[in-house]
Amino acid sequence: MAFFARTLPYAADQGTKGWRDLGPCRLFRLGVFGLFLALWSEPAQLQELIVHRDIPQPRLTQNEARLYFTLRLQNWPTGQRVKVFVLADDHELHRAFAKQVLGLFPYQLRSIWDRQVFSGTGQAPITVADEAEMLRVVATTPGAIGYLRSPPADPRVRSLEVQ
């Protein structure tokens, strides 16, 4: 998968810039290749971990990102309370974010949240309806953390790199 993910931007670039110079046969082959990529392209989707602009730190480790999204760590290093927002379990962006950024399957996240909520040992994140609402709540809630498909243009939120 990782191989396809890395080659996708390159292939797309080739396909759009140089198609006039190509013969019909190569065009056809590119088309088949493109179709193939399209079928495999779900994992290649970009996800951005976003936070409210008042969060100063530039990056998170994957372990820290997991701790915040599983609500085991409830405060930023500054002491401010973390407010976690997610999309529904079956949302494709949630699935991709869980797998690729957190390295967890969505059902594992759900099981961790359920264990906490129904044993009195913790809480669950707040589910928002769609990506527009995700941007709105993270932009307007101090301490908020969430995710989007691509880096937001909104100055009230920042992207955080996950290493």
Next chain:
Amino acid sequence: MSRLTHGLAWALLAFVPSLGVTFSSTTAADDSPFWEKLQEKGFQIHGFASLTGVKTSANRFYGNSPDGSWDDIEVGLNVSYRFNPRVFVAGQVISRQAGDMYDGTPSLDYGLIDLSLVKTADQDLGVRLGRLKNPLGLYNETRDVPFTRPSIFLPQVVYFDKARNLLLSTDGLMLHGEQATAHGTYALVLGGGQAVTDENLEWVFLGGDGPGKLGPHGLSLIGSLWYATPDERLRLGLSGVDSTFSYEAGGPEDSYTSGQTHTTYLILSAQYNTELWTFSSEYARLPMQYRDYGPYLPYSDLDGEGYYFQAAYRFRPDLEGLLRYEEGFTDRGGRDGQALSDQTGGYVPPFDFYAHAWTAGLTWTPNAHVMLRAQYSRTNGTYTLSVRENDPADLIKDWDLFALQIAVRF
């Protein structure tokens, strides 16, 4: 009380599915600033309800199942609030109607305050006080919540529903610590207090509801140690509870004298998760010592044992199939049950001291708030059945169970 449980369950079952469509869009929407504010302040409310139908070929399980029964209803509601980084409180009330075992009277499932002493990205140390669920095995802490179980009924040879309170909860305190390392997370819980008991325990220990009363005796000790890889794919656990229960005889008409039962419940757990599969297995030991009950109690020392192997496969994110094999024995020293049956003068048949069961299950989760389940089990032996629901003389050795469940949550 059962009417109240019925009413609550039906109201939730009818209400929450329609909620499912709109709930996620209103949780943080502009038109509900009150709810949004509460959530942002660290306040949460969650709940669930389930209705289960059971049909058995013979033997009663959760009510009059040979004729088909819908006598298994659960409703639960919990609230939690994080005052600040150091202080967290949570409580849950559950109403269970379960055949002849529970009549739906609401009870406090847990109610606690959690004080955090250390909390960093690598370390977590705190203490919980109050009524606490025992962190035993993969499922005990949330055993009554359908969404956290792998099938309608948990593997009964480890998680007896006939005697839930052997493991259920403790009134006391527990220290909990977690240490994250590069190769995984270690979590330790150590605690003590008074075991929370109920009448079913007396039925299981003494074979009936005598004129006396069974209750907790002295201090229960609880411990658990878990290891999980950083991606939580592999989880390994060792957990246990050591408790003593005492019976206060009910006068001259009581066939037993005042006595004590000491139990140590130990569970070894392993779970492995992949995108499509979850494999789980647990091995439990339950040594029990009965003392001073007089000549009419046939047992003194028993060494109970139970284990299961379970595989769950996700056909789609919303559709899961399950296959499980389990075995359990009242006394691993005599797995065929003959010696124990002889001790009762043949009143209890040998097959009541063991169970071997195959289970197949299917779970469909059409949305985040609704779950539909089916389960089929074929069992050889009646060890997992409650004597409160079954007269030993009427037990049938080989029996089938078919169950359907609808559950909702918010």
